[in-house]
Amino acid sequence: MPDSHYRPVVSQWIGFRTLLYKEILRFWKVALQTILAPVLNALLFLLIFSHVLDRHVTVYGDIGYTTFLVPGLVMMSLLQNAFANSSSSLIQSKITGNIIFMLLPPIAYHEFYGAYVLACILRGLFVGIGVLAVSLPFVDLAFAHPWWILCFAVLGGATLGTLGLIAGIWADKFDQLSAFQNFLIMPLTMLSGVFFSIHSLPKLWQDVSHANPFFFMIDGFRYGFFGQSDVSPWLSLVVVSVFFVVLAGLTLVMLARGYKLRA
Amino acid sequence: MSLPAIRIESVTKRYGALQALDGVSLEVAQGEFFGLLGPNGAGKTTLISALSGLVRPTSGTLEVMGHDVVTDYRCARLKLGVVPQELVFDPFFSVRELLRIQSGYFGIRSNDDWIDEILVSLDLRAKAEANMRTLSGGMKRRVLVAQALVHRPPVIVLDEPTAGVDVELRQGLWQFIRKLNRDGHTIVLTTHYLEEAEQLCGRIAMLKAGRIVALDRTDDLLRRFATHSLRVRLSNPDCVPGLGGSVEVGNWASFRFDTYADVEPLLARLRQSGAGVEEIELGEPDLERVFVEVMNRA
Ligand SMILES: Nc1ncnc2c1ncn2[C@@H]1O[C@H](COP(=O)(O)OP(=O)(O)OP(=O)(O)O)[C@@H](O)[C@H]1O
Ligand SMILES: [Mg+2]
Numbered sequence: 001m002p003d004s005h006y007r008p009v010v011s012q013w014i015g016f017r018t019l020l021y022k023e024i025l026r027f028w029k030v031a032l033q034t035i036l037a038p039v040l041n042a043l044l045f046l047l048i049f050s051h052v053l054d055r056h057v058t059v060y061g062d063i064g065y066t067t068f069l070v071p072g073l074v075m076m077s078l079l080q081n082a083f084a085n086s087s088s089s090l091i092q093s094k095i096t097g098n099i100i101f102m103l104l105p106p107i108a109y110h111e112f113y114g115a116y117v118l119a120c121i122l123r124g125l126f127v128g129i130g131v132l133a134v135s136l137p138f139v140d141l142a143f144a145h146p147w148w149i150l151c152f153a154v155l156g157g158a159t160l161g162t163l164g165l166i167a168g169i170w171a172d173k174f175d176q177l178s179a180f181q182n183f184l185i186m187p188l189t190m191l192s193g194v195f196f197s198i199h200s201l202p203k204l205w206q207d208v209s210h211a212n213p214f215f216f217m218i219d220g221f222r223y224g225f226f227g228q229s230d231v232s233p234w235l236s237l238v239v240v241s242v243f244f245v246v247l248a249g250l251t252l253v254m255l256a257r258g259y260k261l262r263a
Numbered sequence: 264m265s266l267p268a269i270r271i272e273s274v275t276k277r278y279g280a281l282q283a284l285d286g287v288s289l290e291v292a293q294g295e296f297f298g299l300l301g302p303n304g305a306g307k308t309t310l311i312s313a314l315s316g317l318v319r320p321t322s323g324t325l326e327v328m329g330h331d332v333v334t335d336y337r338c339a340r341l342k343l344g345v346v347p348q349e350l351v352f353d354p355f356f357s358v359r360e361l362l363r364i365q366s367g368y369f370g371i372r373s374n375d376d377w378i379d380e381i382l383v384s385l386d387l388r389a390k391a392e393a394n395m396r397t398l399s400g401g402m403k404r405r406v407l408v409a410q411a412l413v414h415r416p417p418v419i420v421l422d423e424p425t426a427g428v429d430v431e432l433r434q435g436l437w438q439f440i441r442k443l444n445r446d447g448h449t450i451v452l453t454t455h456y457l458e459e460a461e462q463l464c465g466r467i468a469m470l471k472a473g474r475i476v477a478l479d480r481t482d483d484l485l486r487r488f489a490t491h492s493l494r495v496r497l498s499n500p501d502c503v504p505g506l507g508g509s510v511e512v513g514n515w516a517s518f519r520f521d522t523y524a525d526v527e528p529l530l531a532r533l534r535q536s537g538a539g540v541e542e543i544e545l546g547e548p549d550l551e552r553v554f555v556e557v558m559n560r561a
Contacts (some may be wrong), residue, residue: 011370012337018367026355044403097351101410103313104345105368263278263318 016111019102023119027085033121034081035216038063039130042077046070046135049195059243060228061196068138068222072194074131075221078153080215082124082160083167083185088114090168091177094261103262109255119142120161128153148233149224152240156217160185165251168179169260188214213243226239266329268293268418268449269314276309276473283309284320285473291451291466293328293417294323296444298464298481300554305470307371308348311420315345320343346407348423348453352395357407358382359391362413369414381409383471384439386432401428402415408436412443419443420451425459427483437463461485461550469557476561477553484557485548492546493518493526498539506532514541 026078027034050066060068075137093099102112135141143149163185192214198206209215210231220236224230255261269291276284284306291297299307314325316339317334325332330339341368351360359378367376382388390398398406408424421440425433441463444450454460457559460467460481467484469477477484494517497503503510506529508518518529526545533540 011372014370015368016370018364021367029355042353093353096354097347097349098353100317100347100351101353101365102368103317104340104343105365106340106370108337108369136394249325258319262316 006186012106012108012111014106015107015140016115018170019107019112019115020118023085023089024122025125026053026089027119029141034085035126038077038081038127039134041129042073043134045073046138046206050138051233054077060226063226063228067141068095068197068226069195070132070135070141071222072199072218073135074128075152075156075218076189076192076194077131078124078128079156079160079189079217080185081127082120083164083181085120085123086161086164087168087171087177087180089116090165091171091174094168094172095174096258099261110252113252113255115164117158117161117248118166120164121157124157124160125153142227143225144227145224146235147224149221151237152217152221152224155237155240155244156221159213159240159247160218162244162247162251166247169251169254170223172260188212191215193230213239216243265293265377267291267326268295268328270324270326270329271310271314274308274310274313274325276313276318277321282473284313287323287470287473287475289468289475289478291449293449294444294447296441296450296463297452298460298467299470300457300460300467301453301470302558304472306473308422309407310470311345311451311453311472312421314420315343316340317390341414342417344411344414344419346411346419346421347422348426350400350403350407350427351422352398352403352406353480354394354396357392357394358398358409359386361395361406362409365410366413371414377415378409378413380413384442385409386435401432405432405436413514417447418451422453423455424452425454425456429554433459457550457554467550468508469554471558471561474561477557481519481550484553485550491520491523491548493520493529494544494546495533495538495540496542497533498541499537502536503534504536506536517546 009070046066046069049069091101167177168181171180191209192212193209198209200213201209216231216236219229219231219242220233223233223236264498267290267485269289271287271289274284274287275282287310299310301307309318313320314327314332316336327339328342330337332344356364362378362381363374366378382391385408387402387405387409390402395403395406403422404427408421411419424436428436437459440450452460452464464481466480467477468475480488494515496515497515498514499511500514500516506518508516520526520529530540
């Protein structure tokens with residue numbers, strides 16, 4: 001069709017929305033692996049750790065260990081799955097080459113970023129809600145400040161989704177991606193106070209934990225349940241927000257320059 | 264003078280020490296059927312990728328329908344459909360899902376009528392609901408063509424669309440592309456099947472080591488570079504080297520000449536030498552010979 005005859009009805013939002021839809025469909029179609037498996041995983045953690053520790057440990061005075069553990073497990077699962085979503089989607093597209101179908105259309109880099117990260121947040125929330133749902137029969141959990149819960153869940157999902165994008169853009173092979181996951185994401189989540197309150201740690205490790213942004217994500221999230229936390233939720237909010245903004249900025253620059261995506 | 268469909272100006276692309284594109288300038292008018300030929304590694308795909316924004320040129324500018332592919336990329340990409348050389352696909356989706364998603368990427372919400380039309384034209388309707396994984400190689404390639412067309416781009420670039428495609432399908436595909444061309448779409452094609460290019464393309468650029476070494480109407484290229492050939496079977500081919508021909512198996516000999524006017528004197532000399540002409544074949548100039556000639560001279 002010559003240029004003058006045909007003008008498709010084009011809306012910029014539709015490109016973004018379609019990419020978001022595709023990213024959601026991608027994990028939803030394999031929900032068994034992407035949502036149910038991590039929920040089951042977290043449930044196993046819960047059963048084992050609570051069996052071993054519940055009678056021996058209390059936190060924040062009178063909170064039983066299992067009760068204390070649940071929000072941490074929820075957040076850990078949420079964060080890991082947010083990361084897994086964008087990183088695995090992107091590296092698969094890169095390795096199979098079908099990334100070009102997203103690079104040929106008139107999708108702006110910030111739309112690309114937004115769609116991928118939103119899908120990560122959603123998958124994280126699904127997994128988080130799933131873990132919470134299977135945990136509730138075992139514990140008597142309060143929801144002291146639901147808005148703090150939601151706030152940290154979304155912010156944490158966005159941050160890890162962004163980290164996943166960075167990893168997915170940077171990595172050329174699956175083993176580079178798993179190195180990123182095993183040497184950065186896993187240690188940072190495991191040492192963030194999921195399984196313990198950092199006040200139970202020696203001073204040195206407390207200080208080290210304070211350098212870990214994941215600690216603030218989990219601590220702030222936990223505050224939403226118990227109204228108690230190791231540090232003020234406002235401090236956590238500031239730390240996590242700054243961390244997120246820096247990562248988002250970095251990712252946007254990478255995408256705008258076509259780093260590793262456009263030769 | 265209407266806007267060119269494609270304008271490429273002094274484009275270079277370096278990969279480290281390798282100069283993949285070395286000052287390519289080219290214009291393709293609207294409605295043309297244009298061929299981009301060249302040996303492996305000549306830079307055809309790199310040039311197409313630069314046009315589609317997959318590759319950032321080291322220097323130079325590229326425009327699609329007057330839109331710069333870097334500064335005005337949204338408009339440029341809306342006007343361009345690219346069929347990639349590599350057989351890539353997303354194993355998560357069915358053919359129809361994929362085409363709907365691709366339409367959405369181009370900002371088009373409901374596109375089912377056009378999608379159905381493409382599926383019929385490419386003989387894919389029976390596979391519309393099949394998962395991409397389950398398609399054969401040739402079918403996957405047809406889906407690639409379909410994906411490039413969802414937004415009805417006025418300019419369509421096909422990077423070796425017939426590699427690995429069976430004869431019937433090749434015919435069907437060319438029929439379809441020809442129809443698109445007749446309807447006003449500009450077509451740019453790369454292929455290693457020179458016969459295809461000769462039949463389809465009105466104009467041809469030949470690329471070698473990142474440079475354009477020939478750029479002309481197909482007819483003119485054939486006229487300018489190619490020589491006619493005369494093959495004869497002789498009872499006694501001894502005189503052939505003396506007359507500037509070359510001997511082949513089975514007493515065949517071949518001679519090259521520029522115009523048909525040279526045929527008669529040649530036959531006369533063969534008669535005089537007592538070569539005894541038993542059979543005659545006249546060869547038309549073909550693109551393959553032009554190609555070889557151009558590549559050798561460049
Ligand atoms: N991403 C890349 N990194 C480094 N070199 C590259 C890259 N892409 C292409 N090249 C090199 O650039 C040159 C041109 O490659 P290109 O793919 O454009 O050739 P082509 O003309 O399409 O060849 P073919 O007919 O085999 O498809 C080749 O030498 C190739 O190795
Ligand atoms: Mg190529």
